Amino acid sequence: MNKQWWHDKVAYQIYPKSFCDTNGDGIGDLRGVISKLDYLKELGIDIIWLSPIYQSPFADQGYDISDYYKIDPRFGTMEDLTELIAEAKKRNLSILLDLVVNHCSDEHEWFQKALKDPEGEYGKYFYIRKGRDGKEPTNIRSYFGGSAWERIGDTNLYYLHLFHKKQPDLNWENPVVRGAIYDMINWWLEKGIAGFRIDAIMNIKKALPFHDYAPDRDDGLADCRLMLKENEGVMDFLKEMRDATFKKYNAFTVGEVFNEKKEELNDFIGEDGCFSSIFDFSQTVFGASEKGWYDNQPVTPDDYRKCCFDSQKRAEGIGFLSNIIENHDEPRGVSRYIPEGECSDAAKKMLATLYFLLKGIPFLYQGQEIGMENVPFDSIDQFDDVSTLEEYRVARRNGLSQEQAFEAVKRYSRDNARVPFQWDDSENAGFTKGTPWLMVSPDYQTIHLQRQSADPDSVFSYYKKLIALRKAEEYKDTFVYGQFTPAFEEKERVMAYYRTGNNQRILVIGNFKMAEQEIELDKPYKNILLHNYHTAGGNGTRLLLKGYEVLVLEF
Template identity: 65%
Template sequence: MQKKWWHGKVAYQIYPKSFYDTNGDGIGDLRGIIEKLDYLKELGVDIVWISPCFCSPLADQGYDISDYYNIDPRFGTLADMDELIAEAKKRDMYIVLDLVVNHCSDEHEWFQKALADPDGPYGKYFYIEECKDGKLPCNWRSYFGGPVWEKIPGTDKYYLHVFHKKQPDLNWENPEVRHEIYKMINWWLDRGVAGFRIDAIINIKKALPFKDYPVDREDGLSSIHYMLEDAQGVLDFLHEMADNTFKPHNAFSVGEVFNEKQEELPDFIGDNGCFSTMFDFNETIFGGSPKGWYDSRLITPDDFKHCCFESQRKVENIGFLSNIIENHDEPRGVSRYIPEGDCCETSKKMLGTISFMLKGLPFLYQGQELGMENLTFTSIDEVDDISTLDEYQVALDAGLSPEEALKTVNRLSRDNARTPFQWNDSENAGFTSGTPWLRVNPNYTKINAAEQTQREDSVLNYYKKLTALRKNPQYADTIVYGDLEPVWEDCHNLMAFYRRGSQQTLLVIANYQKQPQTVTLDAPYKKVLLNNLGQLAAEGTQLHLEGYQAVVLEL
């Protein structure tokens, strides 16, 4: 594997609307990120991915971009972004932006021109079809529910949107569209951005000509995933994009990739792949159901273990994964992956240990380092997320009561990760002096950065130990590049693996349950590098692990 500048780094995702508000309007902003760069530096963060802060009507919280070249006034100005890039650089940190190019906003200049003249040049920037008698070109269901086709008022024409109707899909088959996208990417890279997280990118390739797929719900529509499995040629677009943008700049790129095929992995993340890395979503998609969230299965500790190891085996000797516990599209990881009733600081640290010690690039999501938890919504009226609102309706349509439907969406709602960051125990968790755009989790008086900064055994300070271990020159080569080898894989609620480097072998052991558990090593260990509890009970080669105890040993 070719060594890259980003391999030994630690990455952190910021959802700017909920991070830190400096002007009291209830919405986080770029100046808030600037003010908190030292907090991130102390945490051990190198790469900062900022979710969309471009001009947007916020139909999908910024993933509907109306101007790729400007910052939305809610978040600040282009000058603020330039300052953020410069301040990050002073601290040897890198700013990564969100690249949303499967679709734009219906308020983008290109789409407005397409509406004015659907048969003109800008009409070809999108998928616009004439539909006689209302017969749609295909029966695909959008990610947020309903058909992917929306009528252009006053015409017989419809445009395609695989997400929200205010997010028309860009036509990547049109070379003019691709040229405009590459020009925009290079404009940002030349401005000092270190790279991009690439949103929903598999969707840019449609299976054409349009056709129906099997109906899988009572709405008479078909999951978009059938089409994606059928589509061919997305890698041609992605390699062209990389060759024209990322590679000349030696930029970092991380893909949001679903539906990848095993034989395609070298093309995605190999030495000559189109992306630097891609996220591991094996755990997040586990238990999903085509019927909807209400029919999904809970993930057990053994399921989580098998998902992680399956991903590691898939990319072995091919490239780097980006490992996550949560992000802006998922609920809080500690509420999802720790069995109900067992969520505590010890189990939160255990989950962090597993994530950081897997091979790949560790991505923290804001608040993960504090062990922030899901918010319990008492009414659907408290929900902002369009995906959650759709899944609530799907549950009702399936016959669930409003109470049952709310409980279902509570568990998986994207709003769980979007509640304001909990800085301290003052009003609104120190996030804003105004009214926060989304309700603050009431547990902020107990879970907040100020309290955890001061307490040596906090989750925050444990994450600082994790980042420090990853960067420790004595162990960095093994942690970053060493092979990963599962051990005791069939042991119930135990997750353990070796990290084998050229100079040393480390052993990571996590007792993924409340009850104590004993393991026997092949030989005595040399040193305890990390332990989420105060001590480790050992008798010779036997280790007696407390509930949710996690250790990293040098052998």
Template identity: 65%
Template sequence: MKKKWWHEKVAYQIYPKSFCDTNGDGVGDLRGIISKLDYLKELGVDLVWISPIYCSPMADQGYDISDYYNIDPLFGNMEDMDELMAEAKKRDIGIVMDLVVNHCSDEHEWFRKACEDPNGKYGKYFYIEEVKDGKLPSNIRSYFGGSCWEALPGHPDKYYLHLFHKKQPDLNWENPEVREEIFAMVNWWLEKGLAGFRIDAIINVKKSLPWKNYPADRDDGLSYVGNMLKEVSCHDFLTELRDRTFAKYNAFSVGEVFDEHEDTLPDFIGDDGYFSTMFDMSTAVCGASEKGWYERPHITANEYRDAVFSSQKKAWNVGFLSNIIENHDQPRGVSHYLPDGEVNDTSKKMLATLHFMVRGIPFIYQGQEIGMENVDFTSMDQIDDVMTHDEYQVALRAGLSPEEALESVKKMSRDNARVPFSWDASEYAGFTTGKPWLMNNPDYTRINLASQRQDEHSVYQYYRQLIQLRKNPEYKDTIVWGKTVPVYTDQDNLTAFYRQGEDQTLLVIANYQKEPQTITLEADVKNVLLNNCGEFQQKEKKLQLEGYQAVVLEMH
């Protein structure tokens, strides 16, 4: 494997609306990010991915872009962006932006011109089809629910494709003019000094043509998008994107990839892959039901372990995955992956240990480093997320009562991770002087950065220790490059693995339950590098682990 500059990095995701507000309008902004760069440096991160800040009507929180070359006034202006990149560079932090090019906004100039003249140049920038007798081109369901076909404004006999929100028309990548527009925009940003991009929903850019219907998988008569995607490969499009943009600038790129074909991992993240890395979504999709969120079971410790080990095995000798516990599209990881009633500082640190100690590039989502938890929403009125509202309706149609439907969807709601960062215990958690655009998590007086910064045993300080260990010259090569070798897999609720370097072996053991467990070590312990709780209890080769205890050991 070719070693690249990004392999040793630690990354951090910022959801700008909810990170830090400096002008009191209740919405986070670029100046807020600038004001927290020293905090990010203190934490130890090297790359900061910022969710979309381009001009947008915000139908899908900025993932509907109306101008790729400008900053939405909600967040500031281009001078703020230039200052952010310059100030981050002074601190050896690279800024990564979201690249959203499967679709744009219906308020983008291209789509407006397509509506004016569907048969002209810009009509070919999108998938626009004639519809006769109300028969839609296909029965694909939008990711946000309902048909992915919508009547073109001003043209009732024509429909356009939107795999996401109806205000997010899909761009026609089959049209070389569209690709040229995208490549020019990407390179413009890289020329400005951007470190790279996180590539959104990129697996969707290739459609199976001609359009057709697929077997319905819900009572709405529609079919999951993946049924179309598995018929096609976006190899040519992504190869061209890489060669024309990222490769020219040695830029970092991380793909959001779902539904990739079997055995295509080398195409995505191999030495000559489309991207530098891609997110390991294996735990995020574990237990997902085609019927909807209401039927999704809580993931077990063994399921979590098996998903991680499977991904580690697939990626070995291929490339680097980017490892996540959560992001802006997921609930809070500690609430999702830990059993109800067992979420505490010890179990949060245990999960963090597993996250950081497997091979790959660790991504921290804002608030994860202080152990922020899900919000106990009491009404759908408190929830902004369009996907949660769709899943609520799915649950109602399945026969759940309104109370049951709320209970079932709030656990998975994307707004769990989108509420403002809890900086301190003051009003609005120190996020804003105004009223936040989305409610604060009511537990901010208990879980906030200010209190944890002063506490050497806090979740925040433990994350700092994990990052420092990863960067420690004595262990860096093993943690970054070493092989992940699962061990003790016959024990329930135990996740353990060796990280094997050229001349060094580390053992990571996590007791993924509240009851103690004992294991028999295969070798002698040389050093205890990290321990999330209590004492290190070893007698001869027997190691006693307390509930949710995790240790990182250097072995002889």
């Protein structure tokens, strides 16, 4: 494997709206990000990914872009972003932007021109089709519920939106559209950003011509992913984009790619892949039901282990996955993967270690480093997220009571991760002096950075040690490039694996339950590199793991 500048980096996702507000309007901003660069440097971060900051009407939290070349005034100005890039570079930090090119906003100039003349030049920038007998062109359901087709005025024409109706899909079959997108990407790379996280990119290729699918719910519609499974040729678009943009700048790119086939992985992240990396979503999609969130199955510790290990085996010898436990589209990882009633600081540290030292690029999401948990919402009215509100309606339509539907969606809501960052125990968790756009989690008085910064045993202090260990010169090559080998898979609720490099063998082992577990090693270990307790049990080749104990052992 040819070594790349990003292989040994640690990345951090910022959801700007909820990170740090400096002007008191209740919304985080770019100046807030600038003010926290030293904090991120102290934590050990190298790459910062900003969720969308472009001009947007915010129908889907900025993922509906009305102008790709402008910063939304909620976040600040282009001058603020230029300063952020410059200040980051002074600290050897790289900035990634979110690249959202499957769709734009219905307020984008292109779409407004398309509405005026659907049969004209700009109509061809989108998927506009005639209805059938006064109904939509096909029965595709959008990701957010309801038909993926929206009628244009009182005409018999409809436009496709796989997401919100204010997010019309761009027609990637049109080379003029692709050219305009590539020009925009290069414009941003020229401004000095290091690359992109690439949103919903598998959706850019549609199975044409459009047609109906067998309905999978009582609404008579079919999941749009059925169409995406049929499409062929997306890699042609992705490699064209890579060659026209990323490759010329040696940019780091990480794709949001779901359900890629094993034989395609090399095309995505191999030596000549279209992206530097893709996220491993195997754990986040596990247990998901086509019926809706209300029917999802929880992820057990052994399920989690299998998902991680299968992904590691799949990517071995091909390239680097990007490893996460949470992001802006998911609930908090510690609330999802640690069984209910068992969440503790020890468990949070264990989960952090187990995912972080897998082969790949570790990504943290804001607040993860202090162990932020799901929010104890007590009313459906507290949610802002469009997908949460739709899933609540789906659950109600399927016979769940208001209380049952609410319990079903609050566990999986994206708003769990979108509440403000908890900086301290002052009003609004130190996020804003105004009224926050989304409620602050009531646990902020006990879970906040200020307290944890002063506590050597805190989750935050542990993350600093974990990041420092992965970067330590003595062990870096093994953690970055070393072989991954599963261990003790026969043991229930034990997650363990070896990372093996040149003359170096390291075991990462965690007890994924509250009761003690005994492990017999094949030979004695040499050093304990990291530990979430003060003392280790056992002797010689025998480990006696306490509840949610994790050890990183050098042999």
